[in-house]
Amino acid sequence: MMRKATLYRFSLPMEAGIILRYQRLKTRDGFLVHLQENLQGNVREGWGEISPLPEFSHETLEQAQVSAVAWLQQWCLGAQPEESGLPSVAFGLSCALAELHGELPEKADYRKAPLCTGDPDEVILRLGNMAGQKIAKVKVGLYEAVRDGMVVNVMLEAVSDLQLRLDANRSWTRTKAAGFAKYVNPAYRHRIAFIEEPCKTQAESLAFARETGIAIAWDESVREAGFTPQAQEGVSAIIIKPTLIGSIDRCRRLITKAHQLGLEAVISSSIESSFGLTQLARLAQWLTPHSLPGLDTLDLIQSQLIRCWPGCWLTNSDMPCVTLDKLSVAWSHECR
Numbered sequence: 001m002m003r004k005a006t007l008y009r010f011s012l013p014m015e016a017g018i019i020l021r022y023q024r025l026k027t028r029d030g031f032l033v034h035l036q037e038n039l040q041g042n043v044r045e046g047w048g049e050i051s052p053l054p055e056f057s058h059e060t061l062e063q064a065q066v067s068a069v070a071w072l073q074q075w076c077l078g079a080q081p082e083e084s085g086l087p088s089v090a091f092g093l094s095c096a097l098a099e100l101h102g103e104l105p106e107k108a109d110y111r112k113a114p115l116c117t118g119d120p121d122e123v124i125l126r127l128g129n130m131a132g133q134k135i136a137k138v139k140v141g142l143y144e145a146v147r148d149g150m151v152v153n154v155m156l157e158a159v160s161d162l163q164l165r166l167d168a169n170r171s172w173t174r175t176k177a178a179g180f181a182k183y184v185n186p187a188y189r190h191r192i193a194f195i196e197e198p199c200k201t202q203a204e205s206l207a208f209a210r211e212t213g214i215a216i217a218w219d220e221s222v223r224e225a226g227f228t229p230q231a232q233e234g235v236s237a238i239i240i241k242p243t244l245i246g247s248i249d250r251c252r253r254l255i256t257k258a259h260q261l262g263l264e265a266v267i268s269s270s271i272e273s274s275f276g277l278t279q280l281a282r283l284a285q286w287l288t289p290h291s292l293p294g295l296d297t298l299d300l301i302q303s304q305l306i307r308c309w310p311g312c313w314l315t316n317s318d319m320p321c322v323t324l325d326k327l328s329v330a331w332s333h334e335c336r
Contacts, residue, residue, distance in 0.1 A: 001037070001038065001039050001040075001078065001336075002036075002037070002038040002334065002335070002336045003035075003036070003037050003038075003075065003076045003077075003078065003334070003335050004035075004036040004037075004076070004332070004333070004334040004335075005033065005034065005035055005036070005072040005075060005076050005331075005332070005333055005334075006033070006034045006036075006329060006331070006332040007031050007032075007033055007034075007065070007068060007069065007072065007329070007330045007331040007332070008031060008032045008033075008034065008324070008327040008328065008329060008330065009029075009030075009031055009327060009328050009329075009330040010029065010030055010031070010032060010273065010305055010322065010327050011027045011028070011029045012027060012028045012029075012273060012301050012302065012303045012305060012322065013026070013027055013301070013302040013303065014026055014027060014028055014300060014301055014302065015299065015300055015301070015302060018300055020053070020054055020055040020056065021055040021056075022055065023054055023055050025054060025271075028051065028271060028273060028300075028301050029051065029061055030049060030050055030051025030052070030061065030064075030088075030272075030273070030276075031049070031050040031051070031061075031064070031065065031068065031092070031330060032047060032048070032049055032050075032275060032305075032306070032327070033047065033048045033049075033050060033068060033072070033092055033093060033096050034046075034047055034096070035047075035075070035096045035097065035099075035100050037100060044100050044101075044102075045099070045100060046095070046096040046097060046098065046099030046100030046101070047095070047096055047099055047275075048091070048092035048093055048094070048095035048096035048097075048099070048279070049092050049095070049272055049273060049275050049276035049279065050064050050068055050088050050089050050091075050092035050093070051088060051092075051243060051270075051272055051273065051276060052064050052086070052087075052088040052243070053088075053243060053244065053270045053271060056244055056270065057087065057088055057243070057244060057270075058086075058087075059086040059087070059088060059089070063086060064086055064088055064089050065330060065331075067084045067085070067086045067089045068084070068089050068092070068093065068331075069331050071084055071089070071093060072331070072333065073333065076333050076334065076335040077335055078335070083246070083247050083249075083250075087223075087242075087243065087244055087245055087246040088243050088244075090246040090247040090250070091242045091243055091245070091246055091247055091248070091251075092243075093247075094246075094247035094248040094249065095248065095279050098248055104248075104279070104282055104283070104286070105282055105285065105286050106282065107282065107285050107286075108278065108281035108282040108284070108285050109281050109282075109284045109285040109289070109292075109293055110281050110309070110310050110311075111132075111292055111293070112292075112293070112294075112295050112296040113135045113136055113137045113165060113292050113293070113294055113295075113296060114126045114127065114130070114136045114137070114296055115136070115137050115138075115139070115294075115296040115297065116136060116137065116138045116139070116151075116155075120138075120151050120154060120155050123136050123138075123155070124155060124158050124159060127159050127162060128159075133163070133292065134159060134161050134162045134163065135162075135163045135164075135165065135193070135292050136155070136162060136163075136164055136165070137164070137165040137166070137167060137294055137296070138151065138152060138155070138164060138165070138166050138167070139166075139167050140152070140166050140167065140168050140171075140180065140195070141167075141168040141169055141171030141172060142171075145172055145176040145177065145179040145180040146179050146180070146182075146183055148180050149179065149180040149181065149182065149183030149184050150183050152164060152166065152180075152183075152184055152192070153183055153184050153185055153188065156184070156185070156188040156191055156192075157185070157188070162191060163191055163192075163193045164191060164192050164193060165192075165193050165194060165196070165217075165266075165294070166192060166194070166195040166196065166198075167195070167196040167219070168195055168196060168197060168198040168199075169196070169197065169219075169220070170197045170198075170199065170200050170201075170205075170220060171200075172198050172199050172200070173199070173200065174199060174204050174207070174208065177198045177199055177204075177208045177212075178208075178211075178212075180198075181208075181211075181212040181214060184214070186213070189212065189213050189214050190213070192214050192215065193215065193236065193237070193264075194214075194215045194216055194217035194236045194237050194264075195208075195214060195215070195216050195217070196216070196217045196218075196219040196239055197216065197217070197218065197219050197220055197221065198216060202218075202221060206232060206233070206234055206235070208234075209233070209234025209235070210233060210234055215234055215235070215236035215237075216234055216235055216236070217235065217236060217237035217238060217239055217264075217266070218235065218237075218238045218239065219238075219239040219241075219268075222238050222239060222240065222241075222245065222254065223241070223244050223245055227254075228257065229254065229257045229258040229261055229263055230261070231261045231262070231263075235263065236263065236264060237258075237263055237264035237265065237266055238254065238258050238263055238264075238265050238266075239266050239268050239294070240254060240255060240265055240266065240267045240268065240288075241267075241268050241269070241270045242267070242270075242280065242283065243270035243272060243276070244270055248283065251267075251283070251287070252287055255287050255288060264291050265287075265288050265291060266288065266291050266292075266293065266294055267280055267283055267284040267287070267288055267291070267293045267294070267295075268293065268294035268295070269293075269294060269295045269296075269297040271297045271300055271301070272297075273301060273304070273305035274298060274301075274304035274305050274306075274307060274308050274309045274321070275304075275305040275306050275307045277295050277297070277298060277309060278307045278308075278309060280293065280295055281293065281295060302319065303319065303320050303321065303322050304319055304320070304321040304322065305321070305322050306321070306322065306323060306324055308321050
């Protein structure tokens with residue numbers, strides 16, 4: 001048996017002005033891992049992306065590299081190493097193994113819920129051309145809560161069959177959350193599929209849901225130690241961001257539990273490259289086929305990476321695709 005593992009490093013320029021919490025992100029950096037196995041002439045390979053997200057991942061890129069190399073060294077020697085304790089590493093390696101073993105289906109859900117971070121008119125136009133169920137996501141909490149409420153109300157009024165997902169990132173006090181709700185017509189509130197963690201604490205978010213009738217979803221909470229989905233009044237969904245959560249197996253356990261409780265599970269991006277996004281689209285088709293994934297982050301990066309998002313050239317012909325020969329090898333090893 002021959003096993004070979006290679007870790008490629010990438011650095012892709014971000015669109016100007018992308019700020020994550022307290023840091024301006026100029027490049028999206030990470031690794032692609034490539035596993036190869038030759039067992040009696042049967043050659044298999046698998047790929048995965050390891051790209052911790054600054055300000056959100058607990059691990060740094062350097063820590064991810066050390067952990068990945070330690071795992072790959074054992075794997076090359078024929079072992080079945082334990083999962084890395086670093087979520088981005090655990091996820092990327094699990095994708096590579098799943099491809100290697102033929103477990104990650106090729107069929108993918110390439111639909112995207114349009115993301116609104118500024119001008120709602122642009123998203124309203126995109127929704128007009130959207131076939132089937134109309135779902136969009138709006139980042140709230142970046143401006144005044146009252147402004148957010150007015151924007152949401154305008155969108156729901158303009159598109160009568162629209163379902164909105166909102167993401168507040170725990171940014172509101174109870175007072176600000178109440179101010180937001182005040183400007184959303186009560187007749188439209190049922191078309192807010194959920195707000196991801198509107199308030200600073202779970203208790204405040206649950207109280208907001210009870211008082212306003214606006215459903216909430218757990219996002220940051222899902223990534224906290226010991227989280228288990230529960231049936232709670234006002235909670236309609238959990239958000240699964242595999243790069244921040246961990247391996248495919250860990251994500252699948254959370255999704256299965258959520259579905260058993262009648263909760264929606266939505267697979268969502270952590271600003272992965274086009275390579276990682278295509279794997280998330282495959283994962284979504286496999287594990288959450290009835291939920292539109294939250295993968296509308298491709299345009300935040302100025303280049304695609306090896307595997308391109310289908311049809312992207314139709315909407316953005318200026319976006320180049322970085323090929324494998326343009327990447328540097330961070331580590332490689334082969335055992336026979």
